[in-house]
Amino acid sequence: MNNTIHPKDKRLFSIDDKPQEECGVFGIYVNDEDINSVAEVYSGLYSLQHRGQNSAGICVNDNGEFSCCKNKGLISEAFRENALEELPNGKIAIGHVRHSLQKFEDDDFASVQPLLMRYIYGSLAIAHNGDITNKAELHKQLAEGGAIFQSNSNAELISYIIASMRLQTDSIEDAVIKAVDMLEGAYSLVIISPSKLIAVRDSHGFRPLCIGKMRNSYMISSESCSFDSLGADFVRDVAPGEIVVIDEDGLHSYTNYCHQKTAMCIFEQIYVSRPDSVLDGQNVHNFRMNVGKILAEKYPVEADVVCGVPDSGSSCAVGYSLYSGIPYGIAIMKNKYIGRTLSMDNDSMRKRILDIKINVLKSTVKDKRVVIIDDSIVRGGTMAHIVELLKKAGAKEVHVRVASPQFKNICYYGISLPQKEHFISNQLTPEELCEKIGADSLKFITVDELLSCVVDANIDFCTACFSGEYPTAKPAEFYDKYSVKI
Numbered sequence: 001m002n003n004t005i006h007p008k009d010k011r012l013f014s015i016d017d018k019p020q021e022e023c024g025v026f027g028i029y030v031n032d033e034d035i036n037s038v039a040e041v042y043s044g045l046y047s048l049q050h051r052g053q054n055s056a057g058i059c060v061n062d063n064g065e066f067s068c069c070k071n072k073g074l075i076s077e078a079f080r081e082n083a084l085e086e087l088p089n090g091k092i093a094i095g096h097v098r099h100s101l102q103k104f105e106d107d108d109f110a111s112v113q114p115l116l117m118r119y120i121y122g123s124l125a126i127a128h129n130g131d132i133t134n135k136a137e138l139h140k141q142l143a144e145g146g147a148i149f150q151s152n153s154n155a156e157l158i159s160y161i162i163a164s165m166r167l168q169t170d171s172i173e174d175a176v177i178k179a180v181d182m183l184e185g186a187y188s189l190v191i192i193s194p195s196k197l198i199a200v201r202d203s204h205g206f207r208p209l210c211i212g213k214m215r216n217s218y219m220i221s222s223e224s225c226s227f228d229s230l231g232a233d234f235v236r237d238v239a240p241g242e243i244v245v246i247d248e249d250g251l252h253s254y255t256n257y258c259h260q261k262t263a264m265c266i267f268e269q270i271y272v273s274r275p276d277s278v279l280d281g282q283n284v285h286n287f288r289m290n291v292g293k294i295l296a297e298k299y300p301v302e303a304d305v306v307c308g309v310p311d312s313g314s315s316c317a318v319g320y321s322l323y324s325g326i327p328y329g330i331a332i333m334k335n336k337y338i339g340r341t342l343s344m345d346n347d348s349m350r351k352r353i354l355d356i357k358i359n360v361l362k363s364t365v366k367d368k369r370v371v372i373i374d375d376s377i378v379r380g381g382t383m384a385h386i387v388e389l390l391k392k393a394g395a396k397e398v399h400v401r402v403a404s405p406q407f408k409n410i411c412y413y414g415i416s417l418p419q420k421e422h423f424i425s426n427q428l429t430p431e432e433l434c435e436k437i438g439a440d441s442l443k444f445i446t447v448d449e450l451l452s453c454v455v456d457a458n459i460d461f462c463t464a465c466f467s468g469e470y471p472t473a474k475p476a477e478f479y480d481k482y483s484v485k486i
């Protein structure tokens, strides 16, 4: 198996070649004197760190004066000692953690969010999760009208459109509504105007966004786990297509773009979101347990222990164990503290990194028939390594079960996947892949089986990277236009 990463794809892989989470957004409108907006956003971002590790930032509005603190790296790196103390305790604040869709080079600081823009109606700060599918066209259109962009980010494009629309409308709400009319694709946004906190979710609801409340203060977060961490109450999800505006009069909802066909990313449930989050009614841990049960029902095997590849494979393994009666065991230990900037230019470096990242508990698997469950297989290298480690540790048999269908198509809606010709499932049949990774059996869940695991959600799902059924028109020449040169 050729595990050398194509130069175009280097930016798209984590060390264990998983699809990459994109971004997390958080916002607060404070109505309680003893709540510090910056401290709450900082804590809220920590609960979203799994969604992006490239950069982090906070922007605060103190009576119309906007201040930002942001930098590259994890939250602990981005906010150096005392950095946040320089931010005022304003009434409204937003934050962002980012995994870049773009090549993240030293000169890319202009894309670190939240973005703070100043225009004729004051300041505007914005943080975005998702990917705009018509951004190349919008970029071109605006640039031809004289717009100057400092970055290649969706957030800058969106804020520019909102600022332009504000010139044609009487309120920031109307400007956002008009801007949304121009945007296609995936966007969950938090925005600060001089006096308002605004949350926007695209009409498909690709990425999650929800509302919480701590006493009289409102919060917006990508995931509900933030509210648990902060001791706040979950109020509800922002509905697909909804624009929520929070100001001194409370919360206002604009539903102009609601009630269209929804398509939340199923991969949020499989891998991206934290298991303690509830997304549009569906508890993520329960969904993964259901996936494990379905895998046990549809793809049974005689075995002595069932184990998950952490983190998201673990809930699936518990479900498999409960349904099959095969004892659950912990076999895979992952080192989460590997530097994100290690070069993976060749196979031997990649293998060394995997050796550092993954270890096997021999006592769990020695002389046993093992079922191992992972959330997905993109290129296959990591699973080949895990099977090899399990067998070296004395496993008699290794049966691989995968909690997502085979990746066949790229994602246009904000999940970093490689070029589709690099998906292992576009190169090998499951039988060939099984042989290649050295497993005794290999089974993928199907799209229909996956959807049957959704029992509580009040939303429909996108499965395009597996099924090829895209919920929107495909952007033409997506990746070429992505870096449009103007």
Ligand code: SF4
Pocket (backbone or CB within 6 Å): 206, 264, 265, 266, 267, 268, 410, 411, 412, 413, 414, 415, 462, 463, 464, 465, 466
């Ligand atoms: S294409 Fe796949 S990863 Fe992208 S939004 Fe749809 S389900 Fe999620």
